[in-house]
Amino acid sequence: MIEHIVIMKFNEATTLEQMQEGARRLEQLKDEIPGILEMKAGINFSERSQGFEFALTSRFESKEALEAYGPHPKHEEVVEYLNSIGLSDKLAVDFEHIDPVV
Incomplete structure (x- = not known):
């Protein structure tokens, strides 16, 4: 299983x-892109974030599924939205x- 974690700052x-x-x-995206097992996103409330205010955690079936996720048109649409609202x-x-090890 592959974990993909992204933290973000906005203007x-x-x-x-x-x-x-x-x-x-x-x-x-979990329901729109094959190979995603879990997708959670939310706004940070911790003071320890060094200015990062948004996080995404996701799980993929395989490295191949993660590699297919990046260029997928549905993912690119969301990235375009995040950029349009001020992703910095x-x-x-x-x-x-x-x-x-057992």
Whole structure:
């Protein structure tokens, strides 16, 4: 299983409602793109975020599913929306679960 985590910053003009809409659109991708097992997005409430105010966590069946997600037209539509509302920075991390040694 593959984990994909993205944290984002937006400019000062971005509203809470716009970020909530971005979260809704991201979560809908689970039903629109094959290979996504889970997709959760939301607005940060922690003071430890170094200015990152929005997060996405998602799980994919495989590396191939993650690779197909990036250029998928539905994903690109959501990225276009996030850019249009003021996305100013992002950081992504991808990793594969390691089976525990028994």
